[in-house]
Amino acid sequence: MKSKNKVFLGILVIVFILSGFMNLFSQWMGPGVDPEPANTPRRVILISLDSCNPEYLSPEYMPNLYRAIMEGGCKFQKAETVLSSCTVSGHTSMLSGAYVNTTGICGNGVRKSATEFTFFGQDPANRNASTLIESIEKSPLNESVDTFFICSKPITGVLATEADWVFVSKIQLALHNLQGTYGILSGGNALYINWQWDPNNYDEFAQSVGTAFGELEPCDSWIINGLVQGIKYETPYVDENSTKYFYFVNTAQIDDVGHTAGAFNPNMARHLRQMDGLLLKVFHTLKSLGKYESTLFIITSDHGMSNVESTFNIERALNEAGYYHEVNCFIQYEGNGVFLHLYNSSETDAVVNYLIQKNNELNVMDLILPKSQYPLYHLDNAANRTGDIFLSAKQGVSFITNGILAFQAGQHGGLSEQDIPLAFFGPKINNTGIIYNQNPVSVVDIVPTICNITGWPLPLEADGRILTEVIA
Incomplete structure (x- = not known):
């Protein structure tokens, strides 16, 4: 009899423990909800992992993201960004679907005068092509699609125009003088800004997002927290006429780690695992709210990153041939890429021949x-x-000038850093696994593909094509 009591007691203990685990699991996953219809995307989340090399989207570096891609969609073996392979040019082409010769954004900045260089990132007037956000907001769909611009890089001023919601840091507000463009709410280290934002909810929101301090990779943490909170504040799904959402998300720390530590090293591997964990948080949030199956993800980057093993002083080389910066020419420095502006364009052939000879040596x-x-x-x-001339440094080599002598462990801007990842997963993506394409697809193909899937209006200046490979 005693043995039976012991067995019964043991069963009760096991049931109690299991019920506790189930309770914790349900709290972790969130309340049970009816999932949104999965036949068409209600929200599109375009995530740019700044400076992400194609090799990073692998089981070794980002297992959770890789699993999500393989289970729900596909990724291209070959994809590339525009030249020069820099932050502002890459993101402008990504969001407009247009090449550099259409957008007018050829790097991170531009020669403003004979002796002056200015950054593109602060003024949307520098951009000659409209973005997907502008195309949506200026169309009849502007009442039925909410657009979010969630970014830690200094590109908000040139690309966030017309967005319903902009998530920025106070540093960006100071850099870009966004106070004159958007309604601002005080407090917090990072915030959403919008004319219609309800101040009564702001304190709760700021507490949920947290600050950009106190964590190993704080910048990406609050960017992903901003995305999660945006998803949580969506209106409930009612029917096919319910509000839809477009999120553009830029994370910056892969770029920062690449510049300071290099593209392939234990520090980078550690950060990629942390980034993978942050993306898993997004997936869990969507699943707990019944929104995962109705979410289309696009994962890509503005450019890649190469390790720097040596440098080449392009200014000194030009000086040796009698071409002096701000005297005979202007050197527009873009990391591993250089735009050379000659004050006398008729000398182009002579300079090219000289540089070819120098490169042969x-x-x-x-x-x-x-x-x-x-x-x-x-x-x-x-x-x-x-x-008049564009120069790309060989992989492993980075340009420097007499005024830019800093040696960075990683750099981008040239041909070698054009390689980027590109993956689609979610509703309407009918291909799975790796697409072994011989010719690279382009960052400008993203917006036309999104518009084809969603029916949203394509920006008029878009040059890219619909990636039928992912929806065939």
């Missing part, structure tokens, strides 16, 4: 491109901003 460049060949890389007619 040193083997430091993989592209010396005169203006006559710009159409091959969509650099022609870029609002006369691309100069």
